[in-house]
Amino acid sequence: MSELEPASSRVLSREEFPQLFEALGESGYEIVGPTVRDGAIVYDRLRSVDDLPIGWTDRQEAGRYRLEPRGDRALFGYNVGPFTWKKFLFPARERLWTATRDGVSFRVEPEPTEGPRLALLGMRACELAGLAVTDKVFTGGPVSDPGYRARRARILRIAVQCGQAGGTCFCVSMGTGPAVRGGADLVLTELLAPGPHRFLLQASTEAGADVLRCLRGAGRAPSPDDLGQAEATVARAAGSMHRSLDPGGVPELLRETLEHPRWEIVAARCLSCTNCTMVCPTCFCSTHEEVPDLEGTKVERWRRWDSCFNLGFTELHGAPVRKSGLSRYRQWLTHKLGTWHDQFGMSGCIGCGRCITWCPVGIDLTEEIAVLRTPAPPAGKEGKP
Ligand code: SF4
Ligand code: SF4
Structure with a gap:
């Protein structure tokens, strides 16, 4: 400056x-x-x-x-x-x-x-x-x-x-x-x-x-x-910063590791509590609801924050598209660090660390990307929960 x-x-x-x-x-x-x-x-x-x-x-x-x-x-x-x-x-x-x-x-x-x-x-x-x-x-x-x-x-x-x-x-x-x-x-x-x-x-x-x-x-x-x-x-x-995430090649990495066994391990820990999305400065998912008055003369349309970790968030024709915790966590991370680039030409993550701090089970996206960068072990060798 x-x-x-x-x-x-x-x-x-x-x-x-x-x-x-x-x-x-x-x-x-x-x-x-x-x-x-x-x-x-x-x-x-x-x-x-x-x-x-x-x-x-x-x-x-x-x-x-x-x-x-x-x-x-x-x-x-x-x-x-x-x-x-x-x-x-x-x-x-x-x-x-x-x-x-x-x-x-x-x-x-x-x-x-x-x-x-x-x-x-x-x-x-x-x-x-x-x-x-x-x-x-x-x-x-x-x-x-x-x-x-x-x-x-x-x-x-x-x-x-x-x-x-x-x-x-x-x-x-x-x-x-x-x-x-x-x-x-x-x-x-x-x-x-x-x-x-x-x-x-x-x-x-x-x-x-x-x-x-x-x-x-x-x-x-x-x-x-x-x-x-x-x-x-x-x-x-x-x-003094001791955490890092090299963003280079992450969108490609995520595209190529959709079946990596690590998703199952992290999904077994994830509580789908939505904390990571609620504290994130860039998450913008919302839902809408109509609130009518009792006389039927007036109705209000409200928007409120929602989360891709909520089961009902992808509900279509009465059933959610992403039924498992695995698919919801994977959706969040691949959007945040991967397809956000396709959608907006930039990363959806700015490195604030809130989702790491406020995750009750301490899931850390920098650690998850580091693991996804290591080649997946042969079938049967990964310690599944
Ligand atoms: S570290 Fe990235 S994904 Fe996590 S809360 Fe901050 S901006 Fe969101
Ligand atoms: S804060 Fe942690 S446990 Fe909660 S939904 Fe996010 S990743 Fe899952």
């Missing part, structure tokens, strides 16, 4: 940081960001800096997530939690339209798409990549989703570069992080040491620069030391 104009960058001290909240408020944004709730860091409305997860970090491994005190007062010293920004653009449950009886006919009114302008504070590099994926899904085709499109136009993306790698992250190998390379309006890097606790803010768009202007000279221009420390912070995060 060091190529940015000095006027579009500021360094705020910890004491000055609340002024960013004031500048966002003055610019007409409600702030959504990380906060501690129910033992996890989730994304919700923030009233002040005090709502941030001050001094907390998340320890993650396959099937495990715990918050721990960091031993300092970092505001963004964690990685990613069970929530994604997706829910602010593609809500988990949303009314699409209402039809009202009008004599012998009926009138259909689409759901209004107005809403608040949201500043999404704390978007990680991988999450910006996830936003690019959902943009493609909801607005990249000949028909775009009106609700998503309207909400997307109202957000300000404030990225936070990671200062550490999460236990299940693999963004480096996917080319999606931890450095923010684009897709944000403002990029924030928290600088903890050496030197005083401070924040480097770099605007990448006019909307981001407008917010910096609202700071009215608070803070100072960044020094070469600030910029160097920011780069070192992100490099440290990249260097």
